[in-house]
Amino acid sequence: MSDTPAIRPRQGAAKKDALSAKAAGSRATRPTSGKATLETVAMLAGVSRMTVSRVINRPESVTPELREIVLKAISETGYVPNLLAGGLASSRTKLVAAVVPTLTHVLFSGAIQAFTDRLALDGYQMLLGLSGYPTEREGELLQAILSRRPDALYLTGTSHLAQTRRQLRAANIPIVETWDLSHKAVDMAVGFSHQAVGRGVAEYLHHKGYRQFAAISAEDERAMLRTREFVATLARHGIQEVTCLSTEAPSSMAMGRQALGELLARGFRQGAIQCSSDAMAHGVVLEAQARGLSVPGDIAVIGFGDLDFAAYMSPPLSTVRIDRSAIGRLAAEALLTRLAGNRVTRKVVDVGFEIVERATA
Structure with a gap:
């Protein structure tokens, strides 16, 4: 996939692609066999590979009309963009990995839902990993996740094996540890004591x-x-x-x-x-x-x-x-702030807790 251009394309170029796309609409046919590629989409839409790349990576840089034509071609061909290949130059996959012990408890799933919803607003997707409770399993899972180069990490807890902690620091990506507090956090923490x-x-x-x-x-x-x-x-x-x-x-x-x-x-x-x-x-x-x-x-x-x-x-x-939705939302916002190149004002956020008095005690 071509690199995403650093500047907005000239309006004349966009119009030219739009006109080409309109003309191609009547003569292009959908491929009947073979794996769909960037070239396949470009041919069907009647635009350049660069334009298809812009629609995928920077949709705001093309006109709505052109974007609709290209997206239709992507849909018709079944093309799945290789975001990893496109991210080799930009170092961005738009993927954030989250690791939780289990989804059996709504505590964790509620936070993850809020986390996912907030990431989606900025165009990021969440990859979920279940570590279980032994710390050793977390280390194995994180090694596999880090090898796939996510943009950021959401972790449950602040206790990690020494080797895992070294790998996390060496990854040099935004990391937020949740459901606990520690002033020795790998990067950032959102939780409670x-x-x-x-x-x-x-x-x-x-x-x-x-x-x-x-x-x-x-x-x-x-x-x-x-x-x-x-x-x-x-x-x-x-x-x-x-x-x-x-x-x-x-x-x-x-x-x-x-x-x-x-x-x-x-x-x-x-x-x-x-x-x-x-x-x-x-x-x-x-x-x-x-x-x-x-x-x-x-x-x-x-x-x-x-x-x-x-x-x-x-x-x-x-x-x-425990406000589990707040944990997920604040964790996402901390990561997104760092991914946008901005400084986080509070690296450790305490969401607190409340004792709810009902009839059993």
């Missing part, structure tokens, strides 16, 4: 008068950070015994039910339970009700995420609300 969430939940439940506590957490680094700070905050209030259980990540409703059964087997009969996700908290509530326990009379429960179902449970679930 998990320690602050754990501390806030402990203070909330302690203020409500609860004095016996348990915590059920998925084996995810961010969830464990919340639990450790939850336990540490209660210790500062003189509460030294907190029953803690961990489950595989990602957590689920079934895991919540099983975890409450184990807590009850250990003798936990009354008090407040902090759960690392709303799904897990929902399972705890269902299991308590199945065993004839009152929520919140016998057991109080608080989740994390404020997912759509939380407000409509019976009883409605107390939880921690």
Whole structure:
């Protein structure tokens, strides 16, 4: 594909291409076999290869009439532009890669939807990779992604293997880490403090008068950070015994039910339970009700995420609300600002959190 020209074409040249295209409309025929190429589109539209390239890479540099003719030819031939080849000179693929652990939780998918929508406004597409929870898998995935030269990266979390961190810095592209905060971010960060969430939940439940506590957490680094700070905050209030259980990540409703059964087997009969996700908290509530326990009379429960179902449970679930759409939108805006060659005013953005008080706690 020809390089995109640095200047707008002369109006006379555009008119000439438009006239040629009109004349070609009656005599050009769509190829009946073979792979569609840039030349195929140019021949059918009756314009130069350069003009087709302009329509693909800089549509604003040609007239609407000419753009419509070329786009029609692209549609008729089934031609798919090789944006990677076109980006070799400009170093732009218009592709941003995003890496999340899972789409099982709406927390991540909600942020990714907002991220994708904001990128699309500036003509960028999103390539999604699922890393799972072991850090090693993230490293392997990122190596594969970076080899394909995306324009920018969206990452989940700020904890990476040392080798992965070196590769990220060497890539020399805009990178935003999300769902956590770190002043040692690879480049930029948009998220919130998990320690602050754990501390806030402990203070909330302690203020409500609860004095016996348990915590059920998925084996995810961010969830464990919340639990450790939850336990540490209660210790500062003189509460030294907190029953803690961990489950595989990602957590689920079934895991919540099983975890409450184990807590009850250990003798936990009354008090407040902090759960690392709303799904897990929902399972705890269902299991308590199945065993004839009152929520919140016998057991109080608080989740994390404020997912759509939380407000409509019976009883409605107390939880921690994170503005996941804001995370996706702000992450996209940070990357787009850098891609436009501008400086980001805040490299670390804290979206905060809110404890939502409902009937379970």
